[in-house]
Amino acid sequence: MPPKVGQGTARQESKPGATSPGNSTSSAGSATNSKFKQVSENVQKMASVPSYMRPKNNSAEQKSDGPRFKYKDVRSSAAVLAKKNAEAAAGEAARQHRDFLKAEEKKAAEEEAARLAALNAMINKSREQAAKYTNERLRTFREADMKEVDPEVLAVFKTDQIQALSVEGIASLSSAQMNKLSFVQIKAMSKEQMSELTDEQLSVLPPDFKMQVKDTLADYLKTEASKYTIERLKSLTKDEIKTISGGVLAAFSVEQIE
Structure with a gap:
């Protein structure tokens, strides 16, 4: 309904703290730029970090690099362990061989000592009998x-x-x-x-x-x-x-x- 004569158009008064439509658009753009800049910095930081040190995610890069690294690591550990086991087995075999030789040498020495003791005993007995003649x-x-x-x-x-x-x-x-x-x-x-x-x-x-x-x-x-x-x-x-x-x-x- 058209205003009555004498009544003018009411002027809108701005309230303290209120933002004008133009100011609202400018603030929103600044916030967007700031977030974009932060994301960009984060991406650059992530790019400088090796793939296997990055946080786990479902990206194609993580799926391709991660498992390959883990497989190499396990394979290397298995080779080192196998080498150590082989060296330990060889050392044990050598020790057992040395123990066997020592035991055989000791046995032969004991047998020779027993043989000589028996021979000496027989000779001494024979000498005692020979002295009677x-x-x-x-x-x-x-x-x-x-x-x-x-x-x-x-x-x-x-x-x-x-x-x-x-x-x-x-x-x-x-x-x-x-x-x-x-x-x-x-x-x-x-x-x-x-x-x-x-x-x-x-x-x-x-x-x-x-x-x-x-x-x-x-x-x-x-x-x-x-x-x-x-x-x-x-x-x-x-x-x-x-x-x-x-x-x-x-x-x-x-x-x-x-």
Whole structure:
């Protein structure tokens, strides 16, 4: 309804704090610019940070970079762990091998010590028994006496005991007893004693040593055989002939034998 005459158009009074339409638009634009600037700064900051350090989100970048990094990390850790396990296993195998060698060495040493102890005990026992055979007793040895001597006991006879042994005792040595005599013991025999040794007794000796004994006796046997002249041989009784050693008899000439 048109205003009445006399009534003018009422002027609108602005209230304190009220914003005009033009001012409202300007304020809104400033706020938008400020938010845009902040977002832009945030984007730049995020771009400078490696993808795997960025906050988790559902972006394509996170989905592509994240899993690849994690797979590499796990694979590297597995390789390091496998290497450490292999080194530990090799070290344990080496330790077990060293322990095994030490145990075998200790076992061998103990066995050798036990063997030597048993051998020494046997030798000492044999020496005690050998000491019972005095030189006086050995000079009167007969075949029966020689059979009672243990080969192991004979092996520890001293050289003076061997030299004291009667020629009948020497002639009565068995193969087992001869086999236990050392080179030193045999060399300690007198030529008269050696001449009592038969080829059967000497057969247990090494060939070289057997030849040495025969070479040593060769001249002696010839000399001893020459002492039995044909006249003397004709006068010998059977008992006297039995006293001639086999070696001397072997050195007899054909004339002497006849």
